[in-house]
Amino acid sequence: MTDHSPAELRRLQAEDEGRPFDLAHKLGVPEAALVAARVGHGVLRIDAVPGQLIPAVQALGEVMALTRNRSCVIEKIGTYNDFHDGEHAAMTVDEEIDMRMFPRHWVHGFAVEAESAQGIRRSIQVFDAAGDAIHKVHLRPGSDLSAWQALTRDLALQDQSDHATFEPRAPVEPPRAQPERLDTLLREWAAMTDTHQFNTLIRRLKMNRLGAYRIAGAPWVRPLAVEAVPALLQRVHDDHCGVMMFVGNQGCIEIHSGHFQNLRPMGPWLNVMDPRFNLHLRGDHVAEVWAVEKPTRRGPAISVEAFDAEGALIFQCFGLRPEKGGDAAQWAGLVAGLPAMAEAAE
Template sequence: MIHPTPARLDADRLDALKRQAIFRHHDFAAEMGLPEAALLEAGLRQGVLRIDATPGRLIPALGRLGEVMATTRNPACVIEKIGTYRDFQDGPRAVTGRDLAIDLRLDPRHWVHAFTVELDGLRSVQVFDAAGDAVHKIHLREASDLGAWEGLCRELALPEMTISADLAPRVAPEGALVDAAQTETLRTEWAALTGVSQLDPLARRLNMNRLGACRLAGPHHARPLPAGATEALFQAIRAQGIEVRLRIGNPGCMQIHTGPIRSLRPMGSLLNVVDARFSLHLRADLVAEVWLVNTPTPQGPALSVEAFDAQGVAVYKCCGLPKDQGGDPATWLRLVEGLPDMPGGQVVAR
C-alpha cells in the first residue's frame, strides 16, 4: 500500500483540526489514510522535534526521565504501563526492563523515525517504523525529570528534514501460513518440544508461522476457542486474582504485563483494564481467532491463550507464571480448561 501524500496537511491545517477537538493521532491518521508520523511531521517547529530513533541511544535517555507511561499498540489492542526504563540490553533483539514494570522486547530494525512532542504542557516521545506507523510511545508524567527531557531533546535532535517522501509502503500482514503436507511432521515434532521458545522456529522450518501451525496441530496441541473467549479469560483472571504474563505488541515492540488484572470494564465491543499502573484497551470485535496452545516443557505443559485478528496479526498472548516466579500453575490450568469450547464442535477452516 502506497501512502497518499501528506503535503496538504500543513501546520495550519493541523492546528485547525486540534481546535475542532477531533484530533487523535492514531485514529485520525487511519481516517485520512495517512501514516501517523506524517501528522507529527506537519507540526515540526510547533512543539515537535525529530530525534534519533536508535534504541541504543534512545532507551538509555528514556531511563533518565524517571517515571513515565509506556504505550504499545497493534490494530486491535493497546497496552499502557507506568514505570521506569531500566536494564537495557542492546542487540539485534534488544530488551529493556525485564521483569520490571516496563518490560519490552524490541526489534531495532523497526525503530526508524522518532519525535519528541510538547503540546499544551504534555510531553511524549513517539517512535515509528519505516512506513510511519507507531511502534512505541512514551508519555511523561508529573514525576518525570524535565531536566532529563531537555537533555534528551538536545542530545538526540536531528535536522528538521521531511520524512514523508522517504516513507516506505506498509508491509501487508503475513496471514496464516499453512502447509498441509507437513501436518504429521508438525504434530510429531511439536510433541517432542522441550521449551516454549522452540515453537516458532519449528513452524518456520516447516514453511509455516505460529497461526498456521495452530490450525494444523490438532486439539491436543492447539485447541480453538470462540472469538469471544477473551472476555471470559480476563474475567476469570480478575475473579481468581491470578498473576499472568500478557504480551501485546507489533513487529517492532512487544510490551509485557506481568501481574494481575484488577479491574475489567467492558463497554460494548471494547474491553478496558484500568488498574493503577496498568491499562489495556482491546477491540474484542476485531479478534477473529483464539487458541489455547499447549507447548511441552520439562516442567510440564506450558499453556497460553493466543488471539489473532482477521488478517492473522497477533493481538495478545496470555500465559500463567511458573511456580518459581510466584505463579500458580494448577489454578492457571483449571482456568484455561474452563474456557468455552467452539460452539457445536466448530473448528477453524484449514
C-alpha cells in the first residue's frame, strides 16, 4: 500500500475530478483512507453500527441509498423504513429501500459534507475493516437537515483523527466444491423448501455457491453465456418483467424490486437509469453466468447469477414474487430463453 499523508490525500482529492473509488485504486490506498484524510475538513467520524446508524438515517426522510461491489453499483431513492436490528444480520424492508446488513463489516463510519456547484452535498459513508465501501447514503434536496444535525451530534465519535489504519483485504474465495459429496448436495437440494436453506447446505458440505453450481448440473443449474447478462437486462425491459435485483458486498445487500424502464449502455457499462433506481454494471467483468433453480414451498425460485473472473458474486436476479405483482411463468420463460454457454461457443 502506498504511503500518503492525510494532507497529501486531501490535495490529491482536490485536484481529481473523478470518482473516489477510481482515485483510491490509482493511488493504491483504500477508499476509506481518502475520506478519513478529510476528517476535520468537512468529514466527521461517526458510529457505523447499523443499530445506531440506520434509525438516525430513517429520520432524514428521502435519501439515495448506494451499495456497490467491484463490478456493480445499485442506487435507490426512498426512505429507510421498517428497520429490524440483529447482532449478525439486520434489515430494512421497504418497497424502495430494501436491504440486508451484516453489522460486523460496518467498521468505519463518516458523515461527509462537500462543496459542489449545486451547494453542499451531504452523505453517510460506511466502510469495512479493509477500507472498502459497504454502504453510502446521499441526502437529497428534501432530506431533513435538522435530522442530519442530530445524527452528526449524537453519533460523533470521540476519535476525530484524520489518520486511519486498515486491515489487509481478504482475497476472494475461489470456487470450492466437494465432488465426492455431489449425491448429498443433489439430494438435499431437491428437498429444500426455502432458498435460504441453500447457504446452510453448502456450508455444511464445505462448498461455496460457485463451487456447488459448477458440479450440480441439470435440473438445478445451467451455465449461460456472458452475453446472457445484457440479454437479461434487455428482455426484462422489453417484456416489462418484474424482477428482484440483488447487488451487494460482504456487509450489505441492496435489492430493487420492480422493472427496468431506461437502459443506457455506455462503453463497458450496462446502465439502468430510472427515476428512482439506477444500476451500473461492468459487463466486461462478467466471467460466469448461471441459471439456477431452487425448490421452495411456493414453487421454484429461479435466478440468474453473475460472477467475475475471481469467483466473486456480482449480482443475482430473481423473478418478482406473484404477491408483489410478478409473473412466475413469464420469468421462467425469459430465463429459459437466455443464451447458454454452449450456444455462444458455436
